[in-house]
Amino acid sequence: MRALCYHGKHDIRCETVPDPTIEDGRDAIIKVTACAICGSDLHLYDGIMPGMETGDVLGHETMGEVVEVGKDNTKLKVGDRVVVPFTISCGECFFCRRGLYSGCERSNPDKAAAEKLWGHSPAGLFGYSHLLGGYPGGQAQYLRVPYADVGPIEVPEGLTDEQVLFLSDIFPTGYMAAENCNIHGGDTVAVWGCGPVGQMAIKSAFLLGAERVIAIDTVPERLALARRSGAVTLDFMDEDIYDKLQDMTSGRGPDSCIDAVGTEAHVTASADSVLDRVKTATFMGTDRPHVLRQAINCCRNFGTVSIVGVYGGLLDKMPMGSAVNRGLTFRMAQTPVQRYLPELMARIERGEIDPSFIITHRAGLEDGPELYKTFRDKQDGCVKVVLKP
Numbered sequence: 001m002r003a004l005c006y007h008g009k010h011d012i013r014c015e016t017v018p019d020p021t022i023e024d025g026r027d028a029i030i031k032v033t034a035c036a037i038c039g040s041d042l043h044l045y046d047g048i049m050p051g052m053e054t055g056d057v058l059g060h061e062t063m064g065e066v067v068e069v070g071k072d073n074t075k076l077k078v079g080d081r082v083v084v085p086f087t088i089s090c091g092e093c094f095f096c097r098r099g100l101y102s103g104c105e106r107s108n109p110d111k112a113a114a115e116k117l118w119g120h121s122p123a124g125l126f127g128y129s130h131l132l133g134g135y136p137g138g139q140a141q142y143l144r145v146p147y148a149d150v151g152p153i154e155v156p157e158g159l160t161d162e163q164v165l166f167l168s169d170i171f172p173t174g175y176m177a178a179e180n181c182n183i184h185g186g187d188t189v190a191v192w193g194c195g196p197v198g199q200m201a202i203k204s205a206f207l208l209g210a211e212r213v214i215a216i217d218t219v220p221e222r223l224a225l226a227r228r229s230g231a232v233t234l235d236f237m238d239e240d241i242y243d244k245l246q247d248m249t250s251g252r253g254p255d256s257c258i259d260a261v262g263t264e265a266h267v268t269a270s271a272d273s274v275l276d277r278v279k280t281a282t283f284m285g286t287d288r289p290h291v292l293r294q295a296i297n298c299c300r301n302f303g304t305v306s307i308v309g310v311y312g313g314l315l316d317k318m319p320m321g322s323a324v325n326r327g328l329t330f331r332m333a334q335t336p337v338q339r340y341l342p343e344l345m346a347r348i349e350r351g352e353i354d355p356s357f358i359i360t361h362r363a364g365l366e367d368g369p370e371l372y373k374t375f376r377d378k379q380d381g382c383v384k385v386v387l388k389p
């Protein structure tokens, strides 16, 4: 089959690799009909996620048709059309039984490496390094889905691939970011980052009852998209974000602040941002948490900071004094996708949201390597790339 493979920093190739086969009775093989490039794939592309190996197949936002089912899998049958969550979960362990699927204790065979770095291991993920299981990803013609009787959700008649594909990651992730804000009527939610997850968080905040959403970015197309969803927008290159948010909230700060940027924040002129850049470039720090620091300082007393941007390691100069003295709540996770799927599929079916609004680029798998670059550089108005193998 053809697949997008990692060959080092800024080197992704569309190559022929062996077709996947059933390895366990609960597996299924999916013929991929649509897959997407995620913002967190860019951390792989930029070479900052440890544990990647040459030839690893990328991709964790995938859907398609079931073409083969393992002998112990009683849930799926050949011909089913399914969306595959990016988290791989057994459905039976301590965490899965509690609905915390992204904490699955069994799905990461490389857990020792993750435990060394993070204390404990989260679930295995598709196409996301050998720290997280080294599972081949879904930017490919076929995908082996382990524990396929737990993760995949069947697509109801009448919905297109593009309407449901983002249930694999960014819609549940953006929704969780908003849900974690514990929104009450009248609330103001500020969202840093208007990439795909930020856009889903903006829509979700309104679905969950926010009165006002303030969206922060600098890319004109992304800000325009946020405005179309009803957000007020701020360009961080033009405005002092702290001052502006104070002005807009009677000097109190937003009720909740969502960081949908993560580790590779745009370098601004602020001193902390420049220092982050130097430290990561010289391998003295692993992340550039400028946005998170700002979100903490901007949040109102006893407000919530909700983090969905990806961070990899140790963060420098976190303003814990601000957080502790003002009673902030921190919420964050790799999304336990399976937990959200029935509810969010129903919202799509009822027409409350059509997540395909963010798609700007559609192409075949062969164009994938070029589109990684376009997406990373935010060129050509690129917000979200969908590939049809």
Ligand SMILES: [Zn+2]
Pocket (backbone or CB within 6 Å): 038, 039, 040, 041, 060, 061, 086, 169, 170
């Ligand atoms: Zn993703």
Ligand SMILES: [Zn+2]
Pocket (backbone or CB within 6 Å): 089, 090, 091, 092, 093, 094, 095, 096, 097, 103, 104, 105, 106, 107
């Ligand atoms: Zn589990």
